[in-house]
Every structure is written in C-alpha cells, then in structure tokens.
Amino acid sequence: MRAGQGRAAYAYLAPALLVLIGLLGYPVYQLVLISLHDYGQEQVSGGAPVEFLGLGNYRALLGGEQFWTVLTQTVGFAAVCVGGTLLVGAALAVLATRVRPWARTVLFLAALGAWATPAVAGSTIWLFLFDANLGFVNEVLGTTGFSWTYGRWTAFGLVAAQVIWCSFPFVMITLYAGIRAIPAEVLEAAALDGASTRRIALSVMLPLLRPILLVVTIQSIIWDFKVFTQIYIMTGGGGIAGRNLVLNVYAYQQAFAASEYGLGAAIGVVMTALLLLFTLGYLRALRRSGEAL
Amino acid sequence: MRLRHLVFAAAVALVAACAPVQSGPADAGGDERSGQLRVWLFDEVNRDAKDAVVRAAVAEFEGSHPGVTVDVQYIQVQTRAERFKAAFSDPKSAPDVAEFGNTDLAGFVAAGGFADVSADVAGWAEGKDLLPSVLDTARVDGKLYGVPWFVGVRALYYRTDVFAELGVEPPATLGEIAPLARRIRAAKPDMLGISVGGKYVYGALPFVWANGGDIAKRDGAAFVSTVDSAEAKAGWAQYTELLSDDICPPQACAGNGGDASVEAFRAGKAAMTIGGDFNRKSVDASAAAGKYAVVPLPGTTEGSIAPAFAGGNLLGVLSGTGRRTLAAEFVQVLAGKKYQREMYEAMGNLPTFADVQREVAESDAFLAPFIATLENGTRFVPVTPAWAKIDAQAVLPTLIQQVATGAQDVDTAAAAAAEAMNAAFAS
CATH class of the missing domain: 3.40.190.10 (Periplasmic binding protein-like II)
Structure with missing residues (x-):
C-alpha cells in the first residue's frame, strides 16, 4: 500500500475513530483511572482527598474468596444461557423454515413479543408465574408452596430460563435470515449429488451459516456475562445469603450501593478484560480453523 | 520495542498524574433571606395526608416570611441514596432542607452533605423538650446534624x-x-x-x-x-x-x-x-x-x-444551602411541636418531644406498648x-x-x- 493511500484511509476512518474515542476510549480511561484510586462518596463530593492506591483495589478484589465464587458462578451461568439461547434459537429458526406461512407468522410474533418485553417487566411477570403460593406454574404442577427462588439451583435455573426466553428471538431471527439467504441451487446440487438431509445440514448449511453463528455467539456471550436485571429482580438482589450473585450484581452491591466507586471500577475493568479475552480467544480459535470474520 | 516502552511510560505517567474528578467541597454558601427554599421529603403510600400537613406548615412559614416561597419535592425512599449522592456532588441541584433516615446520617455527614445545627437547636425554645435518646440518633461526634421529626419502634x-x-x-x-x-x-x-x-x-x-x-x-x-x-x-x-x-x-x-x-x-x-x-x-x-x-x-x-x-427520620439543613437561616427556621416550623402533633394525627408518626409524646400516648391506648418500649431505652446502629x-x-x-x-x-x-x-x- 502506498503512503498516500494509507493517509486517505485514515482520513476516511477519522470520524468513526473520533466517535469511538469519545464514546468508548474516554469512559474506559476514566474507569481505569478511578479503579486505581480510593474513590468513595466522600471523595466525589469533596469531603476527603483522593488517594492513589495503585493496584490496591484489584488486590482487595482478587484476594477475596467471594469474588472467585461469584466469577465461577457467572461463567457457568453465562455458559448455560448462551448454550440454551443458541439451541432454542437455532431449533426454532429451522422450524420456521419448515412450517406454513401462517404458523411462521405466529412464531415470529410470539418471539418478537418476548424480545420486546422490557427486562424488568419480563422478570416480574416470570416471578408472578412462579410465585410460591399464587403462581400459575405451581397451580398447574400441584406444587403450591414450593419456592422456586429459594434453592440455589432452582433459582439459577429459573433466571436462566427467563434470560433464554428474552434473548432467543435475536438468534432465531438472525439464523432464519441466514438460512433463507442460502441459495436454493446449492442445496439442490447437494441433493442431486445424493447427500442426505443430515449431510446437507452439517456439510453445506452449517459452513455457510458460520459467520452468522459467530456473531450471535459473541453477542450472546457478552449479553449473558453481563446479566444484571434478571438476577437482581428475580432473586431479590442475589438470592438468599448472596448465593445467586453474578459479577454485575456483585459489583453493584459491593461497590456502587456501598459508594466504593474505586472498587466498582476495578470490577468493571476486570469484567471488560475477561470479555475481551473470551472474544479474542473465540476469534482466534475460529481463524485457526480457517474461517475469518 | 523502545517505542512501546516509551508509550507504556507515558501511559503510566498519565494515569499517575491525573486523579478522578472531584467536586469542590460545598462552600458554606450565602445566607439570603428571600427567594425560593427547596425542600425534599420522602414520598409515602398515603402521601396526600402528609402533603396536607406540609402545605399548612409551608403556608404558615410563607406568611411569616414575606418574599419567601417554599418548593416541596417528594423523593422515593428506594432511590434516596442516588438522589442524595447526586445532590452532594452538585450543590446547585441540591435542596436546602431534606428529610432523611437516621441510619443514613453518619454516611451523609461524612460526605459533607449536612450542616451542623447544634447552635440552632440550642437556641430554639422547643428544642429543650426533644427526647435525649432520640436526639442522640441525630448526633455525630457530639454535633447535631438534624432535628428528629418522628421516631419509629x-x-x-x-x-x-x-x-x-x-x-x-x-x-x-x-x-x-x-x-x-x-x-x-x-x-x-x-x-x-x-x-x-x-x-x-x-x-x-x-x-x-x-x-x-x-x-x-x-x-x-x-x-x-x-x-x-x-x-x-x-x-x-x-x-x-x-x-x-x-x-x-x-x-x-x-x-x-x-x-x-x-x-x-x-x-x-x-x-x-x-x-x-x-x-x-x-x-x-x-x-x-x-x-x-x-x-x-x-x-x-x-x-x-x-x-x-430507634428508627425514625430527621429534618436537616444541607451544607451547600444559600439560605442557611431560612432553612433552619423552616426546619423548626415543620419539626416543631404543632406540626409533629398534626403529623401524628395524619400519619401516626410518633412525636420526638417528651411532652407531645406523653400527650398522644394518653389519648391513644394503642401506643402504650410502643411508648413502653421507647421508655425502656432504645438502641442504635454504629454511628459511622x-x-x-x-x-x-x-x-x-x-x-x-x-x-x-x-x-x-x-x-x-x-x-x-x-x-x-x-x-x-x-x-
């Protein structure tokens, strides 16, 4: 590439770069800066001097036993949610390509309804449905009095189901569009060559859908790792004795509600770094298998 | 490689040299005697009853202070922490007088949010009848930062x-x-x-x-x-x-x-x-x-x-207020005996004055177990x-x-x- 071309390229990129720096770079810079200081409400409102701690907040965070428990829980919870979302979304996308138009319309309307429901409202409605004494689910199952949000695993399961319910439509619609975009001639040619349905799905459709699958997987990982609303509302801020905490709720409870903004920022930085690592690792793994985004 | 070291050193220097933003300490503020006095009170399920009493107190205060208007805002108890934090960080958007829970007191005072009103209470005729144990819930390091408005046990x-x-x-x-x-x-x-x-x-x-x-x-x-x-x-x-x-x-x-x-x-x-x-x-x-x-x-x-x-709420003067005297005077009206009595009738809030408390206890047998509990001596959370x-x-x-x-x-x-x-x- 000649020098002149490079300059022109940068000039075209400049507006986007400026927006990125303003909307992403500066906040991240502030976040890192705050995470290196003892920065509480007293410091914000000028009642006490700001003290530079270096990595003190990180040491306090990573040295705490609970952080590691919460981190493990978050990773496990996000993994279940991502897996469930992809599975349900993909299954329904395939279903949508196979059914009559009216059934497809109904399916899409139902999915869009779930997608459009605000997280707070959706979580609250699920709580009503699963209420121990008055809930519809317990009424149907004949388990009146059983509290779904009490046990650690039933609570996590319930919240995971809610998260999957409100995030599968994105996967379903994106994959449906992807399947529809596969040229009919390709599938026809494969069929004429004598490939079975299974073989067509695995060796023709799946590779063609790969870029789309990649995008929805990364999106889902990022979303589900950062779940806050559902856990906060459905388990009453982290469950009995905090056993349903995930990182975002933990950060809110330990840091922001307690006015420890420095520590909260440190948790934010750790989360950002972890998400970047996940995403980069995933991209590398894909590149190695011969597929670039 | 050298460039990378240089960039790293520059980044460290940048981070070390800067500190996160801090709003300057709320300056003691002026002491204007006219204009608008802003008041924050907690919203209630039956806010109308509370609002009626507050409006009567506001009318009385405005009547005796020509040129002064009082703007009352009701804030949600659940989001009080965020509201007060924002108010302390930006005195311009802060009220002059606010209701707050006594368990929040120590944190709010450490954040520099509320003004010392010891002298105002000492010079207030009704102030001497405030119950000592209740007054203790408004004290940090020997100084009063609010007037107890009601207690709850x-x-x-x-x-x-x-x-x-x-x-x-x-x-x-x-x-x-x-x-x-x-x-x-x-x-x-x-x-x-x-x-x-x-x-x-x-x-x-x-x-x-x-x-x-x-x-x-x-x-x-x-x-x-x-x-x-x-x-x-x-x-x-x-x-x-x-x-x-x-x-x-x-x-x-x-x-x-x-x-x-x-x-x-x-x-x-x-x-x-x-x-x-x-x-x-x-x-x-x-x-x-x-x-x-x-x-x-x-x-x-x-x-x-x-x-x-000893639960309960206080009325305090914010340290960033520009109307220090007016604010303290309004607190003495709203938290005074007359309106505590009316708040009791409207909301059932237990008064913080010894004589007013005795008065309502005699007229209402329901209160007997609560008054007995109060007289037995109450305890409080650590004031820090x-x-x-x-x-x-x-x-x-x-x-x-x-x-x-x-x-x-x-x-x-x-x-x-x-x-x-x-x-x-x-x-």
Missing part, C-alpha cells in the same frame, strides 16, 4: 382470636416465643407461628441486644464488630431458631425483610410478627383488622422489654459512615440467612460477618 403484634382459641398467652420472655410459635403452627399448619424474615435486621437486633450483645463497640476512634461475641451469638441463635420449618419455613421466610414479614401477618397467615407503630394503619386495613393486639417484645427475663431499634456500606453489602442479612438455610452454623456465620464489618470499619 417495633413491638410484638399477635392475633387475639388465635391466641384465645388455643388458650395461650403472649410470650413473657424472648425464649418463650419459639416454643409458643411452634405450638401454634402445629395446631394451625397453614399459619406461620411468627412471621420473621432473613433480611429483617431490625427485627433480629432486639434479640441480640436483649441477650447482652451488640453490633459493634467503640475502640478508641474506630469501631470493632461484636456480632461474634458469645452474647450476640446467643441472640442470633434465638432469632434464627424462628426461621425453621415448624415456625416460619426458610423457603417462605428467609428472603423476607420487615415489610414482607408484616405482610404475612396482614394476610392473616401469621399468628405473630414484629411490627412498628408505623404499620398500624396498614394492618387495620387488612385481614387481621380488629383481631390483633400489640405487646412490647419481651426481654430475656419475665417483665423485661427487649431494647428496640461504614454502616451504610455494611448495610449495602447485606452483611447482617447474610449472617441470618446462612444460619437459617443451614449452610453455616452461628459461629461460622457470625465470624464471617464480623470480618466483613471490620473490613468496612477499617476502610
């Missing part, structure tokens, strides 16, 4: 019809509560023996205090947690015993706070609960109406009363900004819930809570 609510049917008497000691509650639930399996909750800290603390324990003790300038002392642990054990399947099953009760605990009693699903004088109106409008009575929560020995938590953190991190609810769910025994849970508290005290 909790006592034992019980169902008279259930007790009469089973031929039992209200418990005479704390130790009698568990066997009694167990007996009631055995006879009436669809009822909770006593409705308590895993997050109901102010319901649990009297058990700790009655057994001779405390939350923390002062050690020089700092606080040290005492939730793991032998006495405190006896209290935790006695309270968490109530959170068991044959009294108040953890499945239903472990996630409850004070409101949810009283709610089960309101729904007619509990034979007893620990409720405040402020819960009366809602209980009177429920399934339990007319079928309940209240006694003081008993202590460890017969005839004694367990020390209660760390308390807000301990509260936000749910340290004590976690202690109760760990024991109630059987995940940990009292010793382990109390030790973990003490460690978390000491970390907060030290920071």
